[in-house]
Amino acid sequence: MREDQAWPTVEGISTExxxxxxxxxxxxTTLRHSVASCARAAGLTGDRLDDFVVAVNELLTNAVRHGGGLGRVQMWxxxxxVxxxxxxxxxxxxxxxxxxxxRPPADQxxxxxxxxxxxxxxSFELITGTDGTTVRVSSRSSLSQP
Structure with a gap:
């Protein structure tokens, strides 16, 4: 997704x-545990769950460290x-x-x-501009896989 592009509007999709x-x-730290619990309840398990939690933790940390000290997290x-x-x-x-x-250099x-x-x-999508940065990631739930 281009950096100057807004999120697409989707209607009629059921979300929880x-x-x-x-x-x-x-x-x-508390949010990382909440993310893990929510993702597990939504069907992520094993390595997929662990990977998703690490990814979101990196985004939370970036938002605080590079994005002004505050952020907003939404999961559905x-x-x-997920x-x-x-x-x-x-x-x-x-x-x-x-x-x-x-990939960044190993010594970075x-x-x-x-x-x-x-x-x-x-999936990974990023929008950034002078008003802030939003990153959206998703992982396929094991509940939806054959």
């Missing part, structure tokens, strides 16, 4: 809201996917993000969050 909270640095299940969206109100990403995402101490979130989930 699992989580919708604002957060700061002090809430990240729809059409067999979806999480993390938004902040920072000044946006400084430079264009390479597509496809390139930071800059791994977005790459990990994309690698560990089935």
């Amino acid at each position: 809201v699992l989580l919708d909270e604002t957060f700061d640095r002090d809430a990240i 299940s729809a059409a067999g996917d 979806v999480c969206q993390v938004s902040d109100s920072g000044s946006g990403l400084a430079g264009a993000r390479l597509e496809p995402a390139v 101490p930071g800059g791994w969050g977005l790459w990990l979130a994309e690698e560990l989930t089935d």
Whole structure:
């Protein structure tokens, strides 16, 4: 999705809201546990659950660290996917993000969050601008797989 593009509006899709909270640095650990519980209840298990939680934790941390100290996390299940969206109100990403995402060098101490979130989930979308950054990730639930 292009950085200047708005999220598409979709009507008529049944969704179940699992989580919708604002957060700061002090809430990240509690939220990570809530994300794990909600994702498990929505059908993620095993490595898929662990990967999803790590990905969302990276997004939560990025929102606080780079996005002004506060964020909003929303999770829902729809059409067999567990979806999480993390938004902040920072000044946006400084430079264009390479597509496809390139793995950071092994000796680089930071800059791994977005790459990990994309690698560990089935879908990854990012919108960034002067009003903040929103990242949406999703993973297919084992409840919906044959």
